[in-house]
Amino acid sequence: MSHSMSNLLSVKGLGLSFSEKGPDFLRDVNFDLNKGETLCIVGESGCGKSLTALSLMGLLAPSLSRRVKGELSFEGQSLRFQDQKKLQQMRGGRLSMIFQEPMTSLNPSFRIGDQISEAWQCHHGAGGRERALEMLERVGIPDAKSRMNDYPHQLSGGMRQRVMIAMALVNNPSLVIADEPTTALDVTVQSQILKLMNDMQKTLNMGIILITHDLGVVAQVATRVAVMYAGEVVEHASAEAIFNDPQHPYTIGLIASVPPISGPRERLTVIPGRVPLPGSLGKGCRFAGRCPFATEICQTDPPVQLMEGSHFVRCHHAPIENMKESAA
Amino acid sequence: MLRFFLRRLLVAIPTIILISIFVFMLQKLLPGDPVLAMAGEDRDPETLARLRAKYRLNDPLFVQYWTWITGVLQGDFGNSIRTGEPIAKLIGQKLPVTLQLAAMSMFFATLIGIPMGIISAVKKGTKTDFAANVVALSGLSIPNFWLGIMMILLVSVHWQLLPASGYVPPTEDLGQSLRTMLMPAFVLGTGLAAALMRHTRSAMLEVLRQDYVRTARAKGLIERRVVLKHAFRNALTPIVTLLALLFGELVAGAVLTEQIFTIPGFGKLIVDAVFNRDYAVVQGVVLVTAFGFILMNLLADMAYMLLNPRLRKN
Ligand SMILES: Nc1ncnc2c1ncn2[C@@H]1O[C@H](COP(=O)(O)OP(=O)(O)O)[C@@H](O)[C@H]1O
Ligand code: SF4
Numbered sequence: 237m238s239h240s241m242s243n244l245l246s247v248k249g250l251g252l253s254f255s256e257k258g259p260d261f262l263r264d265v266n267f268d269l270n271k272g273e274t275l276c277i278v279g280e281s282g283c284g285k286s287l288t289a290l291s292l293m294g295l296l297a298p299s300l301s302r303r304v305k306g307e308l309s310f311e312g313q314s315l316r317f318q319d320q321k322k323l324q325q326m327r328g329g330r331l332s333m334i335f336q337e338p339m340t341s342l343n344p345s346f347r348i349g350d351q352i353s354e355a356w357q358c359h360h361g362a363g364g365r366e367r368a369l370e371m372l373e374r375v376g377i378p379d380a381k382s383r384m385n386d387y388p389h390q391l392s393g394g395m396r397q398r399v400m401i402a403m404a405l406v407n408n409p410s411l412v413i414a415d416e417p418t419t420a421l422d423v424t425v426q427s428q429i430l431k432l433m434n435d436m437q438k439t440l441n442m443g444i445i446l447i448t449h450d451l452g453v454v455a456q457v458a459t460r461v462a463v464m465y466a467g468e469v470v471e472h473a474s475a476e477a478i479f480n481d482p483q484h485p486y487t488i489g490l491i492a493s494v495p496p497i498s499g500p501r502e503r504l505t506v507i508p509g510r511v512p513l514p515g516s517l518g519k520g521c522r523f524a525g526r527c528p529f530a531t532e533i534c535q536t537d538p539p540v541q542l543m544e545g546s547h548f549v550r551c552h553h554a555p556i557e558n559m560k561e562s563a564a
Numbered sequence: 565m566l567r568f569f570l571r572r573l574l575v576a577i578p579t580i581i582l583i584s585i586f587v588f589m590l591q592k593l594l595p596g597d598p599v600l601a602m603a604g605e606d607r608d609p610e611t612l613a614r615l616r617a618k619y620r621l622n623d624p625l626f627v628q629y630w631t632w633i634t635g636v637l638q639g640d641f642g643n644s645i646r647t648g649e650p651i652a653k654l655i656g657q658k659l660p661v662t663l664q665l666a667a668m669s670m671f672f673a674t675l676i677g678i679p680m681g682i683i684s685a686v687k688k689g690t691k692t693d694f695a696a697n698v699v700a701l702s703g704l705s706i707p708n709f710w711l712g713i714m715m716i717l718l719v720s721v722h723w724q725l726l727p728a729s730g731y732v733p734p735t736e737d738l739g740q741s742l743r744t745m746l747m748p749a750f751v752l753g754t755g756l757a758a759a760l761m762r763h764t765r766s767a768m769l770e771v772l773r774q775d776y777v778r779t780a781r782a783k784g785l786i787e788r789r790v791v792l793k794h795a796f797r798n799a800l801t802p803i804v805t806l807l808a809l810l811f812g813e814l815v816a817g818a819v820l821t822e823q824i825f826t827i828p829g830f831g832k833l834i835v836d837a838v839f840n841r842d843y844a845v846v847q848g849v850v851l852v853t854a855f856g857f858i859l860m861n862l863l864a865d866m867a868y869m870l871l872n873p874r875l876r877k878n
C-alpha cells in the first residue's frame with residue numbers, strides 16, 4: 237500500500253450468458269485494482285471465478301466471447317470486453333496469466349527455455365533466450381542454464397509452476413491473473429510459490445488478481461477482496477473490511493467456516509446447501525436458497541450492488557444491522 | 565536411437581522368417597501345377613519330369629525352402645517360371661515405378677488431407693467443417709476404379725490433357741514422368757487424403773482443448789501460430805503413425821490403380837504373376853511387400869519416439 241494509489245484495472249458490468257437467449261450467468265461483475273496491489277477473488281468452486289479471469293484475458297471460447305458484455309479500463313485505456321483484438325495485443329505483455337494446472341499448462345513437446353523465450357519474442361523480437369534464462373534464475377530454478385533445455389515432464393509440479401510464473405512475468409506485466417496457482421500443489425510448495433509471487437510483485441510493482449478458495453491465503457496476501465457467488469460479485473471491499481466487517485451473509489458464512497489457523501484447511505463447504513447451477517438461477521437473490529436472512533423480496537427481486545465508501549455489497553438487507561433486525 | 569532401431573530390427577527377424585515360411589507353404593498348397601502351366605500343350609510325362617527336376621520340385625519341402633531362402637538372402641529370388649528372367653531383376657524394375665506412384669499419392673494425400681483436417685478442426689461445427697467432412701466422406705466412399713475411369717474419360721479422352729496410361733521413368737524425362745503419373749497418383753491419393761483428413765481433424769480436436777494451447781494463447785501468440793506450432797506439433801504423433809499404417813492401403817490401392825492406368829509397376833507384377841501361376845515371382849513379391857510393411861512400422865515407431873520428448877531421453 238506504500239505504492240501509488242493510481243487505478244490499474246477497473247471492471248464494469250461484466251456479464252456473460254452461455255446461450256443466445258439464456259440469462260446472464262456472470263452478471264454485473266465489478267471490481268477495481270490499484271497498481272502494485274493484490275485483489276483476491278474468492279468463492280466456492282463453480283461460482284465463475286475462472287470465467288471472469290478468462291473474460292479479462294480474452295481467452296474464452298469464441299462462442300462465449302461473442303456474448304461477453306461490459307467494459308474495462310486497464311492502465312488508463314478503456315475498452316469493451318468484446319474487443320478481442322485489443323485483448324489479444326495486451327495478452328502476455330502488460331497483462332498475463334498463470335493457470336491452475338502446472339502439469340498440463342506447459343507444452344510437452346517444447347523445451348521450457350524455448351517456451352519462455354517465445355513469450356518474450358512474440359512481444360519484443362530477439363533476445364528471448366537470455367531473457368528466459370534470467371527469468372528462470374529469478375523464479376528460483378536451480379541450475380537454470382541446463383534446465384533451459386529440459387522438457388516439462390522432467391520437472392516437478394512446483395518447478396513447472398515456477399516456469400509458468402517465469403513465462404507470465406517475462407514481459408514485465410503490470411497485471412498478472414493467477415487462477416488458483418497453488419491448488420494443484422502440496423502445502424509446502426504452495427507457500428513457496430505464494431512467497432515467490434509476493435517477491436516478484438514487490439520488485440516489478442505489478443498488480444495481482446489471485447483467484448482462490450482459500451481464505452487463509454486471502455488473509456495473507458490480499459489488498460482488496462471480491463467475493464463471488466453464482467456468477468456475481470456479492471461483496472467487494474478492502475481485505476481489512478472483508479475480515480473485520482463483512483456485510484454480505486455469504487461472506488459472513490465463508491469467514492465463519494474457516495478453521496483456526498493451526499487446524500487443517502478444508503474446502504469451503506460449511507454453509508449448508510450448494511451453489512445453484514448456471515441453469516437453475518432464480519429471479520431473486522442467487523443466495524436466497526442458502527441465506528438465513530432471506531425474506532420475501534429476496535425471492536422475487538435481484539439485489540443491486542450497494543456502496544458505502546469503497547465497500548460494495550449486493551444484498552437487499554445490507555448493512556448487517558438491518559439483517560439482524562429482520563432475522564429477529 | 566540406433567540401439568533402439570537395431571533391437572527392433574532384431575525382433576523383426578523372426579517375423580520375416582515366419583512370413584517367408586508362410587508364403588512358401590501357401591504356394592505349395594495352392595491348386596494348379598506350375599509345371600503343367602510351363603509345359604503348355606506338351607503334356608509329355610518326360611518333359612514334365614525334366615522340368616520338375618530342373619526346378620528341384622522333387623526335393624523335400626524344407627530343402628526347397630532352404631534353397632530359396634538362402635538365395636533370397638544373397639539377393640537371388642530365383643527365376644520367373646514363365647519368362648525365365650531373374651525375379652530380383654523384375655522387382656528391381658517394377659518396384660521404383662510403384663514407389664514413385666506411392667510417393668506421389670502420399671504427397672497428394674498429405675497436401676490435401678492434413679490442411680483440410682486442421683481447418684475443419686479449427687472451424688469445428690461451421691459450414692467449412694461440414695463441407696470438408698462431406699468431401700472426405702466422398703473421398704472414402706468413391707471407389708478408385710470408378711474415379712480412375714471417370715478421370716481417364718474426362719481428362720484424357722475428353723480434354724486430352726494428360727496421358728491415360730503408361731509409364732515414363734523420371735530419369736528419362738522428368739516432366740513427362742510426372743505428367744503420366746499425375747492422374748493415377750491423384751486417384752490413389754484421394755482415399756488416403758480422406759482418411760488422413762479425418763484422422764488429422766480428430767487429433768487436432770483432441771489437442772486444441774489441452775491446457776497448453778490456452779497457455780500459448782495467453783502468451784499473446786497469434787492464433788495461426790497457436791494452431792500450427794503448439795497444437796499441430798502435438799497432433800503429429802497420431803498422424804505420422806497413421807501414415808505408416810496407410811502403407812498397406814497404399815499397396816492394395818496401387819495394385820488396382822496400376823491395372824486401371826496400365827502402369828507396369830509392382831502391382832501389375834503381382835497380378836500377372838498370380839494369373840500365370842508364376843509362384844516364384846509371387847513368393848518374391850509378397851516377401852518384399854511384407855518386408856516393406858515391417859520397415860514402415862519400424863519407421864513409425866521411430867518417428868513416435870522422435871516426436872515424444874518423454875520417450876526420447878531413455
Ligand atoms: N461453456 C459453458 N457452457 C455452460 N456452462 C459453463 C461453460 N463454461 C463454464 N460453465 C459453468 O460455469 C460455472 C463457472 O465456472 P468457473 O468460472 O470455471 O468456476 P470457478 O472457476 O469459480 O470454479 C460452472 O458451473 C461451469 O459448469
Ligand atoms: S438479498 Fe436476501 S437472500 Fe440475498 S443475501 Fe441478502 S438477505 Fe440473503
Ligand SMILES: [Mg+2]
Nearest residue numbers: 285286415416
Ligand atoms: Mg476455476
